[in-house]
Amino acid sequence: MIPDTLVPLAVLLTSFITGIAILLLGEDRVRLRTVLNLAGAVLKLALVMLMLWGVFHGHAYQTRIPFLPGMDLVLRADGMTILFASLSAVLWLLTTVYAIGYLEGAPHRRRFFAYFSFCVTATMGVSLAGNLVTFFLFYEVLTLTTFPLVVHRGTEKSMKAGAVYLAYTLGGSALVLVGMLWLYTIAGPFDFTETGVLGDLFAQHRIALTVIFFLLMLGFGVKAAVFPFHAWLPAAMVAPAPVSALLHAVAVVKAGAFGMVRVVYDVYGISLCDEEALLPAFMVLAAITILYGSLRALAQDDFKKRLAFSTVSQVSYILLGIAMFGPMGTIGGLVHLVHQGIMKITMFFCAGNVAETLHLHKISELKGVGRRLPLTMGAFTVAALGMIGVPPLAGFVSKWHLGLGAIESGHPWILAVLAASSLLNAAYFLPILRTVWFDQPDTPWPAPEGGCRLEASWWLLVPPLATALLTILVGLLGGSVLSPIHWAYLVVGREY
Amino acid sequence: MNGWALGPETGLVGFPAVGAVVLAIAAARGRRLVVGLTVAATLAAFVLTLARVLSIGAYEQDIGGWGAPLGIGWRIDGFAVLMLGLSVVVGAVVSIYSLAYFGEDPGDRRRALFFWPLWLFLWSALHGLFLSRDLFNWYVTLELSGLAAVALIALSGRADALTGSLRYLLLALAASLLYLLGVVVLYSATGTLDLAQVASRMTPGPVALAAVLLITTGLVVKAALFPAHFWLPSAHASAPSPVSAVLSALVVKGGFYILARTMTGLWPAASADGVLLVLGWLGGAAVLWGSLLAIRQQRLKLVIAYSTVAQLGYLFIAFPFWMDGVGEQAASRAWAGAAYQAVSHGLAKAALFLAAGVLIHARGRDDLDALRGLGAHLPVTATAMALAGISLMGIPPGAGFLPKWMLMTAALQEGRIIPIMVLMAGGLLAVGYLFRIFRRLLAADDVALDHAPPRTMEIAALVLGILSVIAGLSSLPILSLLSIGAPEGMNAYLEGVP
Numbered sequence: 001m002i003p004d005t006l007v008p009l010a011v012l013l014t015s016f017i018t019g020i021a022i023l024l025l026g027e028d029r030v031r032l033r034t035v036l037n038l039a040g041a042v043l044k045l046a047l048v049m050l051m052l053w054g055v056f057h058g059h060a061y062q063t064r065i066p067f068l069p070g071m072d073l074v075l076r077a078d079g080m081t082i083l084f085a086s087l088s089a090v091l092w093l094l095t096t097v098y099a100i101g102y103l104e105g106a107p108h109r110r111r112f113f114a115y116f117s118f119c120v121t122a123t124m125g126v127s128l129a130g131n132l133v134t135f136f137l138f139y140e141v142l143t144l145t146t147f148p149l150v151v152h153r154g155t156e157k158s159m160k161a162g163a164v165y166l167a168y169t170l171g172g173s174a175l176v177l178v179g180m181l182w183l184y185t186i187a188g189p190f191d192f193t194e195t196g197v198l199g200d201l202f203a204q205h206r207i208a209l210t211v212i213f214f215l216l217m218l219g220f221g222v223k224a225a226v227f228p229f230h231a232w233l234p235a236a237m238v239a240p241a242p243v244s245a246l247l248h249a250v251a252v253v254k255a256g257a258f259g260m261v262r263v264v265y266d267v268y269g270i271s272l273c274d275e276e277a278l279l280p281a282f283m284v285l286a287a288i289t290i291l292y293g294s295l296r297a298l299a300q301d302d303f304k305k306r307l308a309f310s311t312v313s314q315v316s317y318i319l320l321g322i323a324m325f326g327p328m329g330t331i332g333g334l335v336h337l338v339h340q341g342i343m344k345i346t347m348f349f350c351a352g353n354v355a356e357t358l359h360l361h362k363i364s365e366l367k368g369v370g371r372r373l374p375l376t377m378g379a380f381t382v383a384a385l386g387m388i389g390v391p392p393l394a395g396f397v398s399k400w401h402l403g404l405g406a407i408e409s410g411h412p413w414i415l416a417v418l419a420a421s422s423l424l425n426a427a428y429f430l431p432i433l434r435t436v437w438f439d440q441p442d443t444p445w446p447a448p449e450g451g452c453r454l455e456a457s458w459w460l461l462v463p464p465l466a467t468a469l470l471t472i473l474v475g476l477l478g479g480s481v482l483s484p485i486h487w488a489y490l491v492v493g494r495e496y
Numbered sequence: 497m498n499g500w501a502l503g504p505e506t507g508l509v510g511f512p513a514v515g516a517v518v519l520a521i522a523a524a525r526g527r528r529l530v531v532g533l534t535v536a537a538t539l540a541a542f543v544l545t546l547a548r549v550l551s552i553g554a555y556e557q558d559i560g561g562w563g564a565p566l567g568i569g570w571r572i573d574g575f576a577v578l579m580l581g582l583s584v585v586v587g588a589v590v591s592i593y594s595l596a597y598f599g600e601d602p603g604d605r606r607r608a609l610f611f612w613p614l615w616l617f618l619w620s621a622l623h624g625l626f627l628s629r630d631l632f633n634w635y636v637t638l639e640l641s642g643l644a645a646v647a648l649i650a651l652s653g654r655a656d657a658l659t660g661s662l663r664y665l666l667l668a669l670a671a672s673l674l675y676l677l678g679v680v681v682l683y684s685a686t687g688t689l690d691l692a693q694v695a696s697r698m699t700p701g702p703v704a705l706a707a708v709l710l711i712t713t714g715l716v717v718k719a720a721l722f723p724a725h726f727w728l729p730s731a732h733a734s735a736p737s738p739v740s741a742v743l744s745a746l747v748v749k750g751g752f753y754i755l756a757r758t759m760t761g762l763w764p765a766a767s768a769d770g771v772l773l774v775l776g777w778l779g780g781a782a783v784l785w786g787s788l789l790a791i792r793q794q795r796l797k798l799v800i801a802y803s804t805v806a807q808l809g810y811l812f813i814a815f816p817f818w819m820d821g822v823g824e825q826a827a828s829r830a831w832a833g834a835a836y837q838a839v840s841h842g843l844a845k846a847a848l849f850l851a852a853g854v855l856i857h858a859r860g861r862d863d864l865d866a867l868r869g870l871g872a873h874l875p876v877t878a879t880a881m882a883l884a885g886i887s888l889m890g891i892p893p894g895a896g897f898l899p900k901w902m903l904m905t906a907a908l909q910e911g912r913i914i915p916i917m918v919l920m921a922g923g924l925l926a927v928g929y930l931f932r933i934f935r936r937l938l939a940a941d942d943v944a945l946d947h948a949p950p951r952t953m954e955i956a957a958l959v960l961g962i963l964s965v966i967a968g969l970s971s972l973p974i975l976s977l978l979s980i981g982a983p984e985g986m987n988a989y990l991e992g993v994p
Contacts, residue, residue, distance in 0.1 A: 023875065023879070066972050067969070067971065067972075068898065068901065068971050068972075068975075069971075069972070069975060069989060069990065107872075107940075108872055110875075111871075111872070111875070136892065137892040137893055140891045140892055141891075141892070141893065143891075144882075144886060144891065147931075147934075148938055151935065151938050153940060154869070154938055154939045154940025154941070155940055159935050159938075159939065162935060163931070163935070166927060166931060170924060170927055171924070173891075174920050174923070174924060177904075177920070178904075178916065178920065181901070181904045181905055181908055181916075182908055184905065185905055185908040185909055
């Protein structure tokens with residue numbers, strides 16, 4: 001068995017070494033690369049499951065590496081880590097499978113898969129980071145390793161999108177860096193601690209620590225695509241579908257949201273945030289983003305763009321849950337971190353399948369696609385219904401807890417926001433379902449290539465079906481140890 | 497005093513000098529062997545010097561039995577060893593790179609005849625500079641390294657290179673004269689040139705101030721600090737790539753090194769706080785101006801050269817933290833930050849110039865658009881550039897993040913906002929100019945290479961790129977080395993290092 005102190009490092013190394021190995025392999029070593037990719041992803045999933053089991057039984061996984069005088073890089077697993085890390089590990093495996101199918105025969109696959117692995121390494125680092133410096137380090141690595149993926153096609157349009165992406169995310173990082181340094185000079189080096197680390201310090205440095213709070217939260221908010229810092233996300237839609245899936249569901253926006261979670265719960269402490277009234281501003285910001293994203297999504301005809309604005313809206317559910325004081329709201333926010341990922345990645349897989357097999361990119365072109373791609377569109381339907389909040393699917397569980405939290409924390413107007421958002425979700429997802437299933441195609445669909453009996457290759461079909469199934473299961477089996485909601489309860493029990 | 501005994505540090509000066517003489521006489525025959533032996537011997541001398549400092553702490557060495565105030569007196573402490581380490585590592589990699597770089601067509605072979613003696617001579621002079629601890633020996637080593645650098649810039653023989661080198665020559669001579677004048681003033685006032693002795697005998701007043709101003713102005717030109725940076729871009733961009741790497745990574749650091757030594761060892765006695773403050777402002781201006789101009793350049797090596805102007809600015813942002821009345825923690829952080837920046841920039845910039853040499857070799861031209869689509873052909877070089885770029889942008893885990901961290905925490909401790917804003921802006925602007933390179937490397941254009949670059953050159957650039965990330969993750973050994981014999985009042989931050 002690996003000693004507990006090395007497990008977090010091993011989790012990072014599984015994908016890092018995979019990335020290096022892929023970089024060293026030739027472009028045309030397709031089969032070996034596929035094996036490496038899958039082996040790395042499976043091994044990582046196994047390690048994360050090991051940590052899940054261990055954390056549940058009270059193991060302390062921690063790797064500590066000296067970094068600067070008096071400051072260490074800390075990797076360790078707590079309840080929140082498990083929530084985020086298991087999401088990333090599961091979805092990485094599925095996205096890898098998908099990407100192998102999606103990019104078959106495309107150029108520059110070596111670069112793509114290498115950076116894909118580095119990106120996941122960084123995401124894992126973000127989830128395992130045990131203090132703010134470590135978090136920031138991996139957060140920045142994530143930004144940089146995602147760039148080659150965003151501009152993967154190498155066209156002028158993707159370069160422009162890449163520039164927008166960098167400008168926004170590095171601008172946000174600059175805010176985080178200043179906030180972090182300032183916090184460090186006031187509070188000294190500290191690790192993330194449940195219920196927060198500041199305590200009495202806040203009273204002594206009220207103004208400074210309030211400003212720092214806003215710097216950190218807004219800085220992380222850029223990656224979480226919080227209004228008005230959201231514009232990079234729809235622009236980044238030029239990336240290939242697996243990258244969009246990764247950006248929206250697993251890595252980038254989630255890292256931003258996770259940063260906000262860490263700041264509120266493990267740096268400042270939720271009680272302190274509540275007492276000092278730091279949160280209402282973010283509650284309002286989240287509500288605005290939720291409604292704004294949905295309204296913009298309504299107006300998009302481009303399939304991926306509509307999904308992107310939907311992400312803008314949905315990710316702010318997490319912020320909303322964080323910003324409400326009360327266990328139920330927190331549970332809703334945390335669990336949505338996972339649930340949104342599962343549902344949204346399903347949708348991007350499906351959008352990718354439509355684009356890949358039929359070369360359709362606009363919603364108005366999707367008439368009757370359901371008959372040509374029944375499995376894909378079935379998966380999409382499950383995810384869309386989940387997003388709208390139909391019980392017992394994943395999205396319902398999130399919204400239910402958020403609603404309870406709104407009442408518990410004494411902000412009934414949030415209920416109105418949730419209701420309006422659900423209506424808007426229905427308004428932009430149901431028309432897609434209608435078009436897909438009930439409209440007649442203008443021209444008959446071309447037959448599948450090569451006489452294939454399936455609607456698309458296995459590589460492209462298994463991932464969306466798996467995540468659609470997960471969308472159902474996480475809702476149905478909420479009581480299981482493996483379910484995200486269970487872990488959200490566990491975490492919240494320690495934070496209040 | 498240990499008479500005629502020679503320490504291992506003598507080899508740092510001696511071996512490259514011997515190599516230079518041998519290659520000047522023996523020309524092309526056995527060049528690989530001589531270069532290999534010189535590099536190996538110099539590396540060995542460095543390892544022994546490092547071991548000696550680690551075991552006995554900072555020590556002094558008088559060459560030829562002549563100590564201060566007349567002879568060549570060396571003092572080897574952590575800062576000196578750090579800079580020597582940078583020089584030895586970069587120099588060794590550049591030497592190996594150059595064996596491949598100057599080996600192809602007949603024109604190159606002719607240039608190689610001059611390159612090797614000049615470069616090894618420059619290497620030797622730089623080591624002498626980092627070892628010295630008195631104002632006159634610094635003058636001598638500055639002159640020697642400056643003249644060798646001028647000749648190396650002119651090596652390509654192209655018109656722009658000749659203009660660049662001539663401009664550099666004139667300015668370097670003027671700067672040396674100012675410096676020498678300042679030294680003369682000090683000598684007439686104190687009767688000595690040894691740093692410690694001058695400091696103890698100096699009295700604040702107009703004479704001391706005049707000396708400070710003369711010496712500082714001379715060194716500022718040598719270190720290419722804004723607004724005296726204008727000679728640098730054309731000189732560094734028009735030189736052959738390995739020469740550019742050495743100039744940007746090492747030679748300009750010579751001026752900074754002497755300034756840092758005098759500022760922490762000498763000028764406190766002259767009460768020249770105003771000078772420190774001005775240097776800080778100039779450093780900040782250099783960061784902004786250099787970065788903005790780097791964003792506007794259309795040629796690869798000019799982008800990198802203007803980046804040097806900006807990155808040198810960071811070194812000088814540290815200086816105001818050594819004024820009277822600044823907390824010891826902040827002063828010490830700034831000291832560590834400046835030294836770390838010298839090292840991290842040296843590694844990253846050398847990697848970038850060596851990689852640029854590979855790209856230019858592959859395409860035969862150096863405008864930015866020639867880079868489109870090259871990343872797919874030369875992934876090793878692109879990776880080297882990416883790693884070096886991370887460091888220059890000051891993003892962790894690149895080494896460039898650490899000096900920024902140290903300088904920013906120093907500024908926060910002193911409640912100074914402007915340095916923080918400059919450091920942040922500098923980082924974001926660096927992203928701006930570096931991604932002009934990266935996005936072209938990643939472009940989908942289908943290009944064919946004019947020449948396949950030698951593998952050695954690609955690997956050499958990659959080694960420095962990797963080192964510039966390793967240096968970002970191994971701060972504790974580097975800082976603990978720096979704490980050995982650190983100047984008074986500069987150890988507060990370093991004392992926390994195990």
